[in-house]
Amino acid sequence: MQRKIILFLIIALMIGCSKQSNENVEKIVPVKIYKVRSESISRYVKVTGTITAEEDVIVYSKTAERVEKIFIRPGQRVNKNQIIIQQKNDLQRQGLEIANSALKTAELQAKLAIQEYERMLKLYEQKAISQQQFDQVKTTKETAEQALNQAKASYEQAKEQYENCFIKAPFDGTVAAIFVEENQMINIGQPAAQVVSPSKMKAKAYITGKDIQYVKIGQKVVIKFPTIPGEEFYGRVEKMNTALDRLSKSLEVEISIPTNDSRLRSGMFGEFLIEIENHPNSVVVPEIALLTQTEVKIDKETGMQSPVKKYFIFTVQNGKAKLKEVKTGIFSDGKIEITDGLNFGDTIIVVGQNIVKEDQKVKVIE
Numbered sequence: 106m107q108r109k110i111i112l113f114l115i116i117a118l119m120i121g122c123s124k125q126s127n128e129n130v131e132k133i134v135p136v137k138i139y140k141v142r143s144e145s146i147s148r149y150v151k152v153t154g155t156i157t158a159e160e161d162v163i164v165y166s167k168t169a170e171r172v173e174k175i176f177i178r179p180g181q182r183v184n185k186n187q188i189i190i191q192q193k194n195d196l197q198r199q200g201l202e203i204a205n206s207a208l209k210t211a212e213l214q215a216k217l218a219i220q221e222y223e224r225m226l227k228l229y230e231q232k233a234i235s236q237q238q239f240d241q242v243k244t245t246k247e248t249a250e251q252a253l254n255q256a257k258a259s260y261e262q263a264k265e266q267y268e269n270c271f272i273k274a275p276f277d278g279t280v281a282a283i284f285v286e287e288n289q290m291i292n293i294g295q296p297a298a299q300v301v302s303p304s305k306m307k308a309k310a311y312i313t314g315k316d317i318q319y320v321k322i323g324q325k326v327v328i329k330f331p332t333i334p335g336e337e338f339y340g341r342v343e344k345m346n347t348a349l350d351r352l353s354k355s356l357e358v359e360i361s362i363p364t365n366d367s368r369l370r371s372g373m374f375g376e377f378l379i380e381i382e383n384h385p386n387s388v389v390v391p392e393i394a395l396l397t398q399t400e401v402k403i404d405k406e407t408g409m410q411s412p413v414k415k416y417f418i419f420t421v422q423n424g425k426a427k428l429k430e431v432k433t434g435i436f437s438d439g440k441i442e443i444t445d446g447l448n449f450g451d452t453i454i455v456v457g458q459n460i461v462k463e464d465q466k467v468k469v470i471e
Contacts, residue, residue, distance in 0.1 A: 136457030158301035194270035204263035211256035218249035
């Protein structure tokens with residue numbers, strides 16, 4: 106019995122010593138760190154909308170004729186005045202040839218009449234011919250000139266009618282759509298093709314509420330499209346209305362997007378981030394490193410309570426965690442500007458900051 110008691114006391118003593126030894130061993134917390142460096146950070150107003158080409162034109166038929174040939178298909182580039190669609194033009198071409206022949210005849214007759222007038226004018230000045238003879242020559246010249254002017258007008262009209270049989274690109278761009286088919290009879294004013302200029306796109310966005318006061322012409326715009334994930338495009342605020350929409354109470358702004366990227370097409374939906382503030386060379390850290398604490402302050406005069414939010418970040422100094430109170434600036438896309446409390450080169454904890462304690466040893470892991 107005595108032996109059992111002694112054995113029990115020895116075991117209890119050993120357990121107590123082991124527990125005390127474990128308590129004396131300081132726990133080391135594994136953490137991931139981030140080295141503070143100089144970065145640029147911006148604040149944005151976010152809006153959504155669709156883009157259209159800066160130049161986006163529907164080209165209409167100017168004559169009622171059958172479609173004879175389509176030279177360009179959707180997606181192909183065209184130069185200004187390049188023929189997209191040709192309509193039947195036999196009668197118009199014949200009319201142009203007749204008008205051209207009549208013009209040449211009128212030009213020849215006018216030339217001869219002018220030569221004769223100039224010859225007779227010299228004789229008249231020398232009193233070698235009568236007033237009546239001179240007046241006849243003068244009348245003949247004037248009649249020939251009138252006939253020439255009429256022939257020119259007729260030619261221009263016939264030329265226009267002939268040219269109207271060719272539907273052309275109004276500017277350098279891309280054919281977005283063809284609305285007719287070969288051998289189809291189309292009427293005057295019928296949509297034939299759509300031509301856009303992809304070298305410059307634009308979008309209309311609507312700014313509401315307090316954001317209106319921050320948006321100005323010339324501001325940079327970052328653009329993201331769900332259909333082109335992982336890529337950013339850039340534009341600028343080009344125009345702004347001077348008055349709010351009466352119904353929506355929003356302000357319309359136009360954003361220009363200079364680009365030659367063929368992936369951008371009219372009608373694409375996008376998110377537009379209008380840069381309203383930029384701080385270069387700032388202390389910028391991942392937002393996940395930030396710890397918050399809310400305190401309640403009481404106004405001594407009124408007794409009113411107001412919550413005050415404070416921000417903290419754990420840094421690593423000599424292998425230990427050190428808690429620092431910081432002041433914040435711009436929040437943007439998972440990052441935050443620190444305006445006070447950190448310096449360039451400081452090492453902060455970005456993983457493990459929620460379990461580490463002040464002055465606790467840490468082990469940096471990759």
